[in-house]
Amino acid sequence: MNFINRLAFAAAAIICMSATVGCQKQEEFLKRNTKSLDFSYVASSETFTVRATGDWYISDAPGTNAWTGVYDWVSVDKQSGTGDGITYEYVTVSCAQNTAEERTATIYLQGSGQSDVAITITQANGIFEFTTFGNGQAFEVSSALHVGVASEASILIPYLKALGTETYNIKVTMDGGEGLSPVDDDFSITAAGDGNIEVPLDGTPTTQGAVTFTVTATPAGDASGETVELGNYTTIVRSGSDDEPLVSQDFNKLPWGGDCIAGVAGVWPVDRTVANITSLDVPTETCVVGENGLGSGVTSTIRSSNAALFNLLGMTGWTGYTNYMRPGYIQLGTASLNTLGQPGSLISPEFNIPAGVTDMLLTVKLATWTAHHDKVEVGITPKHDGVYTKKNEDNYNSRYAKADCRVYADVSDITYNTWIEYSFVLPCEGLSSPKSVYITIPEECWNADGTVNAGRIYVDDIKLVY
16 A cells, blocks of 8 residues: 555544544533532522533422422522533522521432432521520620719620511519619510610619629510520629729730730740840740740749749739740640649739728630630639649648639630630628739649649730729
């Protein structure tokens, strides 16, 4: 076969192959970009895509091409189409607002050689409910109450998933708070979504000290439903100025350490020998999220080995044990088992209790590590260095024996690495001065049958008022 003949033969073969490919039938398919769609409880829409090689249909029941309306809360903006195998077609699914329990539906794609290709639709629970603030309280008082000053405060009751048509009778009773007026009235919610019922606290308080509010909410008018017990909330009527607290500490002068709350690296001195540091303006290098500012306790180590640095850090007069520097806040407790036999603690400088004061209010921001203790303890104590002697030792003389009063915060369920503000009423009537306020890990959380439990608590923005 000469060259010309060979060339002709090859060309003929190519033509034959092309004709064969062109005559092959394209494989049918029907594809969607998701198997499920999730909706919030409010009326809303979500979109998915369809790509098909021919006619396709959406149904709300298997085995049919028709939309039958079996779900009265689900609709689609198109029920059929014709695909070219390349183009993506968009379908919008809409759900009406849900006022009941979580609900589900299933829609099906049919056609292009496929049948009952399912997409599951889930819509969240839409039942109205009262909720809590981050600190676990079902209601709070919006602003401070002061002796002899007409109240501008309200009780704030948070709720979720309102339709904007709800009305509740709110009843407020009080223990203390002389001069304030109890509330028993109807309050309407006028907008859909989440928010707060605001219940004004009228009157002029006359006496310094604790006031405990108890609140119930009952559906009003023609609405049916049981009374909701929203529990108690205790604060104080103040006689002092908020601008002149008995104790205040924001830790803003603490510059070093990895930021556990923000989850970012920090800096610390290149030379971390505590005795060598005479200024906060020193050469620094990067440290990772979990590293302590100087690799040692703040009030137990720096205070004892470099008093000048301790004062530069804004910690004058503070004591405690097993606490560590973070940038702008402080850590109590350790990330590993504490072989020193000490809980994390922080004890304030001394203060004098003003004459006539029966109760004080301590506010503090708390956050937790991924592994943390379930409770935080605060209280009033005579001043000491914070060293804790274990209870199973013969010379037991802990700061529990010295505490004049103590109260607790339950931090078991708060979102870790998130600041939550707590307030504590500390009774002080009849106590002699001076005193200190302390924050620590309770023994029952920290020391279980002689075994020390690891866990860290973060503390910021301490303020004690009266």
